[in-house]
Amino acid sequence: MSTEPSIREIRLQKLAQMRELGHDPFSIEKWERTDTAAGLLEGFEEGKDVSFAGRVVSYRLMGKAGFAHLSDGDARIQIYVRKDEVTELEWSLYDLIDIGDHVGVKGKLFVTKTGEKSIHATEFLPLTKALEPLPLGKEKDGQVFSGLSDVETRYRHRHLDLIANRESRTVLINRAKVVSAVRRYFDSNGYLEVETPLLQLEAGGAAARPFKTHYNAYEMDVKLRISLELYLKRLICGDLPAVYEIGRVFRNEGVSNRHNPEFTMLEFYEAYGNLETMMMRVEECFKSVALAVFGSTVVDITLPTGSVDDEDAATDANQIQLDFGKPWRRVHLLEEIERHTGLSAEDLSTLENAKSALADKLVVNPITGKRIDPSEERNLGGLIEKLLEVFVEPTLQEPTFVVGYPIETSPLAKKDPANPKMTRRFEGYVLGREVCNAFSEINDPIDQRERFEQQLGEREKGDDEAHPMDEEFIYALECGMPPTGGCGIGLDRMAMLLTGSHHIREVLLFPFMRPTAESSPE
């Protein structure tokens, strides 16, 4: 047991001293600011009277004068306080300041001997006392020394990350801007933004396990939605011809660099459109978002370290550019599989043919280490998608639409008239990762019922991700849904792509973290 006071105790003492002097920082409600830090630095006018407030991020006291940097989150500006130019109370308060406190300052703009634009204080007031130390590093020439880098702390205590790490802050703000720009794109193209239920009796629209919860008043179990699809199409059936929703969906799956149990989905549906309409929308949407958030259709991307073996070459080779101003490449799924595996459409015509073509042996992509075990595959569609994932996806670096997905894995997509085993569905890929999933929607209620029944069969065979029956949805189709194109985009993944983030947690303000022993409730 130490008798030394902790940092927190010392700061509490300083707070008490401020109160004894007659100033309680927590009693302050407002401080009028004439400018932001960035505004002051940009439109700097020497001698101008200004009022500013910010968090103390550096603090230097030199006897009878002191310097500090104040940050308003976006930018930081230096203040200069002299004992003989402020009141005795103000000087005593300056002495009790710690890094992390919020302070208000009024004064004149001036330039220091070393050329830094600063505020020469005539008034100074603590606005908030930070009781805990902040992991703020020291900064020189834009380089931060011993700041906060522990990723676990960054995710668990995101406010510290936002305070201490400019890059994290920028990425998270850009993620918000991406969502906002997506919304603007659809709003300005005749779409209606809607909200549909999160609590559902049967979670449909995708293949995933739902979270289950209980509704006390009705004494029944309900599920959290896993997609937005079926309700949005019911709106199309209700003659709302272009609708979209941006909303949280929940999938009861593990956490990985691309999965969080809750994530943000965009889905949009357009009556009298097909999958080509959706391709156009995806291209336009990415283009307008890139322009709105990054000011250019060309986005610079840094690939994860380790994707290039040679450390020295890594810096250059890891940098690539993507141009969302150009149309996306369009390829056919079966043709791409044949190109990369040699398996023909004939080989992939039945599950038995496919397994014998693969000699029913474990197949490994030598470059990625990803593998396929044919014996684990129950149907042809699953195997085809696995081939796509293992052998084709890694090759899809440039924005690419892959068209023509197997019917078994596409229970909501129209059949391809040219090949009834395939559907009019595509997925968009960038940098080897899926970014969207779209199709010409089934509007034939008879067909849709058959597809659901096939899914129920899969469910009976043990596939707990198979799609459940939804009678209300089918009833809506029976009342007449126009031909419709629909598309879903995982906005977290879109934000990851555009911000160059390699982990979904980097674009989530508060990613799900397992509780630690200390943080878990008793």
Add this chain to the structure above:
RNA sequence: GGGCUUGUAGCUCAGCGGUAGAGCAGCGGCCUUUUAAGCCGUUGGUCGAGGGUUCGAAUCCCUCCGGGCCCA
């Protein structure tokens, strides 16, 4: 779920079988244009948790709890 890896002071890290360390932060002193301020002095740790091996464990072994990367 499997493999590899990681957890040491408020922060960033070193130590890898023989008395727990550094820088920064903190605290005390000096300093009226500093800026990774400086100079002098100084405090601070159940080495993630629990068990084991050992005369002796931060260090080796086992279990558990977090995190990271890869595979599923």
